Amino acid sequence: AQSVTQLDSQVPVFEEAPVELRCNYSSSVSVYLFWYVQYPNQGLQLLLKYLSGSTLVESINGFEAEFNKSQTSFHLRKPSVHISDTAEYFCAVRESNTGNQFYFGTGTSLTVIP
Amino acid sequence: DVKVTQSSRYLVKRTGEKVFLECVQDMDHENMFWYRQDPGLGLRLIYFSYDVKMKEKGDIPEGYSVSREKKERFSLILESASTNQTSMYLCAHSGAQGGNQPQHFGDGTRLSIL
Numbered sequence: 001a002q003s004v005t006q007l008d009s010q011v012p013v014f015e016e017a018p019v020e021l022r023c024n025y026s027s028s029v030s031v032y033l034f035w036y037v038q039y040p041n042q043g044l045q046l047l048l049k050y051l052s053g054s055t056l057v058e059s060i061n062g063f064e065a066e067f068n069k070s071q072t073s074f075h076l077r078k079p080s081v082h083i084s085d086t087a088e089y090f091c092a093v094r095e096s097n098t099g100n101q102f103y104f105g106t107g108t109s110l111t112v113i114p
Numbered sequence: 115d116v117k118v119t120q121s122s123r124y125l126v127k128r129t130g131e132k133v134f135l136e137c138v139q140d141m142d143h144e145n146m147f148w149y150r151q152d153p154g155l156g157l158r159l160i161y162f163s164y165d166v167k168m169k170e171k172g173d174i175p176e177g178y179s180v181s182r183e184k185k186e187r188f189s190l191i192l193e194s195a196s197t198n199q200t201s202m203y204l205c206a207h208s209g210a211q212g213g214n215q216p217q218h219f220g221d222g223t224r225l226s227i228l
Contacts, residue, residue, distance in 0.1 A: 009154070032214050041221075041224075042221055042222070043204055043220050043221045044157075044204070045219070052214075094214075096214065100145055101172075102147075106154065
């Protein structure tokens with residue numbers, strides 16, 4: 001089974017500052033990678049995904065994540081955060097050949113300070 | 115738009131009651147999942163189903179059962195509710211095994227057991 005690690009449980013950052021949320025996974029097999037965002041009292045929404053091809057993937061609201069196979073990482077970044085980015089962020093992994101299951105990290109709570 | 119409907123947003127039940135949480139999806143997807151979400155623990159998989167009448171235990175199945183009589187509906191059952199089952203419950207679905215589709219989540223049911 002996969003293990004997904006989000007080392008930072010809480011990340012406070014000032015508005016308009018850059019942010020990086022870290023995600024590492026355990027498996028060396030081929031995987032699909034996802035970042036989800038959860039706003040208060042809501043379910044998880046897909047933010048972006050890596051399936052194949054370019055290792056840098058982007059979302060429509062300015063987030064990007066880079067797949068690094070050698071470091072088994074998929075860190076999420078944004079160059080300038082807004083108040084509205086305050087939310088919980090989850091990294092998830094699905095094995096590409098056999099996977100029914102998704103493996104989630106424990107989440108990172110991003111708080112943007114005005 | 116992908117739609118995942120969970121029958122209740124908030125639910126309050128008493129210890130010992132039998133509790134049903136319903137989830138309906140409109141994507142004709144094979145895989146459906148039930149998670150519980152607790153602060154600091156992220157998402158933990160309770161059960162998942164990859165076809166009608168098929169089910170697999172997740173990481174924390176104790177005290178729960180599931181039912182999948184129709185492809186679009188996946189029910190979570192608490193046979194005899196206990197206070198330690200107070201939590202946020204999230205339903206999700208995705209495409210077939212090994213596929214590259216993400217999971218789609220409902221808005222969650224916040225269940226309180228008194």
